[in-house]
Amino acid sequence: MSKISVAFFGAAVLYALTGMCLGIFMGTTGDHSLSPVHAHINLLGWATLALMGTFYGLAGAQTPTRLAWTNFVVSNLGNLISLPLLALLLKGDTSVAPIMGAGEVLLVLGMLIFGVSILSVARKPALA
Ligand code: HEM
Ligand code: HEM
Numbered sequence: 001m002s003k004i005s006v007a008f009f010g011a012a013v014l015y016a017l018t019g020m021c022l023g024i025f026m027g028t029t030g031d032h033s034l035s036p037v038h039a040h041i042n043l044l045g046w047a048t049l050a051l052m053g054t055f056y057g058l059a060g061a062q063t064p065t066r067l068a069w070t071n072f073v074v075s076n077l078g079n080l081i082s083l084p085l086l087a088l089l090l091k092g093d094t095s096v097a098p099i100m101g102a103g104e105v106l107l108v109l110g111m112l113i114f115g116v117s118i119l120s121v122a123r124k125p126a127l128a
Contacts, residue, residue: 001057004068008053011076015045037087044107045079052114064120071117075110078103 019041026032052071056063082103085096 002060002063004063004065004072005053005057007072008049008056011072012046012049012053015041015049015079019046033090034087037083037090040086041079041083045083048111049075055114055118059117059121062121062124064117067113067117067120071110071113074106074113078106078108078110082107 019038022034022038022041026035026038052075056068080103082100085100085103088096089100
């Protein structure tokens, strides 16, 4: 399997472990105030990155490597900026909102780059 695919899955597992631990914390304490953080660590971290890794795994040798690594860096930066700041925002620190917004822009940009990667693969001649 390609390095880019392994990187996406490796990162996805780290988000899943973090999101699950937060879920267990919420379940045991009864404090669900960080539920949106838990949901999005799992959905933007685990689910989204694992789907992207799956696509690059399937694309194999047709993967546009530079675009795929840019996708990896931008999507992870978006997660690492926006998710901890969402936690701070939910705990009452509204001053983080603009930087969190910048993280969200990176998340959208990462998804756009992923879309461009898909188009790039689609334009290559199909392998047997
Ligand atoms: C050990 C694993 C997990 C535990 C213990 C756990 C626990 C929880 C808890 C306690 C809540 C709050 C429920 C509420 O406030 O009503 C929650 C919400 C949620 N969880 Fe998990 N979770 C786990 C894994 C996952 C995974 C893997 C995903 C997604 C791939 C996920 C997605 C969500 C979503 C989307 C919500 C929000 C639901 C809503 O707002 O209605 N969780 N989880
Ligand atoms: C830039 C990306 C995203 C932003 C800014 C965003 C924003 C939001 C917001 C503001 C809410 C309402 C939270 C609340 O009512 O407390 C929400 C809920 C939700 N979002 Fe997202 N979202 C994003 C990406 C995603 C993705 C990629 C998925 C699924 C793969 C997803 C799944 C959900 C679910 C299941 C809920 C309901 C659970 C909850 O209330 O916590 N979101 N999102």
